[in-house]
Amino acid sequence: MKICKRIMAVLAAAAMLLTLVPALAFAKVAPETAPEKTPEVPEGYDGVVVMSVEVLPLGLAFIVPPTYVPYHEGESVAQLSVRLFEDYGLSYTGGDLESFYLTSLEYPNLDMLEVNVPDYLMEQLIANYCYDEDEGWDQAEPTNNMLGTGNYTYYSGWMYADNDVIPNVGSSDVPVEEGHVYRWMYSIYGYGMDLGMSDGWGYFPEFDNPAMGVTRSEAYTLFADILEDDDLLSQVGAGCPAHEEFVAFLNAIYYQGSTQEEIDAAYDALSEALGLGVTVVPGDMDGDGAVTATDAILVLRVAMGLIESDNPAADVDGNGTVNVTDALLALRAAMGL
Ligand SMILES: [Ca+2]
Ligand SMILES: [Ca+2]
Missing domain, CATH: 1.10.1330 (Type 1 dockerin domain)
Structure with a gap:
């Protein structure tokens, strides 16, 4: 008093x-x-964007983790994607760059990995005849590590997102824009319903989908920042100050069923541990x-x-x-x- x-x-x-x-x-x-960690634009380029290639509905994480890719003004997402695939030495099929449509992409060592579909999604796959508990997948599994249209389920295929939204035009018609996050994603159900970015065009029953509407661009940008910056990278290794938070962050973003709250919490904890954006x-x-x-x-x-x-x-x-x-x-x- x-x-x-x-x-x-x-x-x-x-x-x-x-x-x-x-x-x-x-x-x-x-x-x-x-201070924001802004990556340097390499000589001869006009900017950098974040790109990733992910296979989350199958529990197979990333082929290319979120990473900065330099671009030239006026390039399309298709052009940039093809350059990314080539830089990583990944075979692909998708036709010409004027009307690019990714039909298959190499997943190195895919034949050695075990598919692990989240339970809530597997329930939908079983209920809608994409997977049978005795017979397995409705469609053929990939051969030669080429993951493509119609593998595993009838509805499978590659889709891409521009800032967490699947554009209704092909990647050849979308010019790369500074600060955007472009994700290639392998969908196995509902034309992107499994990715939380589609209502299934009315062909699939609604279900309780934790991924629905979840945005990951901010988290992926942080991931790209860490991969880009030696100083940040040195803080996330085993025994380093931000290691625990980094592992929790990876667990959150590798899982297709992570909710927005889970991703945001992991993002905040890691940012704080790295002394970023506070x-x-x-x-x-x-x-x-x-x-x-x-x-x-x-x-x-x-x-x-x-x-x-x-x-x-x-x-x-x-x-x-x-x-x-x-x-x-x-x-x-x-x-x-
Ligand atoms: Ca206050
Ligand atoms: Ca003072």
Whole structure:
């Protein structure tokens, strides 16, 4: 109670003193973000985008993990895809680049891997005659490690997404755009229903689909950042500070049935472990994004040594110490001054 009164008295005094704090000092108070990891654009290219090739409904993770691919202005997604496949030494069939349609793609060592369809999806496959518990798959399994249209199930095939949406035009007709995430995905059910990106065009019964509408572009960009940046990469190896979070992140994105909440939580935990994208709003002690009187009181309590805190938001003017000036600045921010 006494402490409370003292704080209120100091705050009242602080309010009066507000006009004495040079306005300039406050100019520094702007949201600060850890520097974004922007990959370098290689000589001769116009930008980079993230691309991946995934086989998640079969539990077979990625052929190409989310990775940065440089592009030339005006290139189509088809052109870029073909370059990616060639860079990775992957055989493919898909016709010419003017009307490209990926019909098969090499999955190295596919014959040595075991298919593992998530249970909720397998239920749908069985109920809709794509898989029989005695007979197995409705269609032939791939040969020569070429994963293509009509393998495993009648509905299987390659699809692609531009920022988590399957475009209704072919990849030859989509120009590459800066900052986008392009994913090649092997679908085995419902024309992308298994990927959570389609309602099955009305041909398949609805089911409780954890993947429906889940966006992964942000998480895939983080994955690409890690693969691109030696400094980040060195933090995720076994025994390294962000290893545990990285493993949890991989588990979340390798599983087709991960919900948005699960992917976001894994993303946040890994970002934090890597010290990335943590936004510090000076003065926002409770981290709700806004500076209020509550925050100002907390800054003041820290300044007066009433509570201990290593919250960087307390040092509002960023001079390395927390004192009454910081509390005043927080109060000004709270009052919109
Ligand atoms: Ca706040
Ligand atoms: Ca300070």
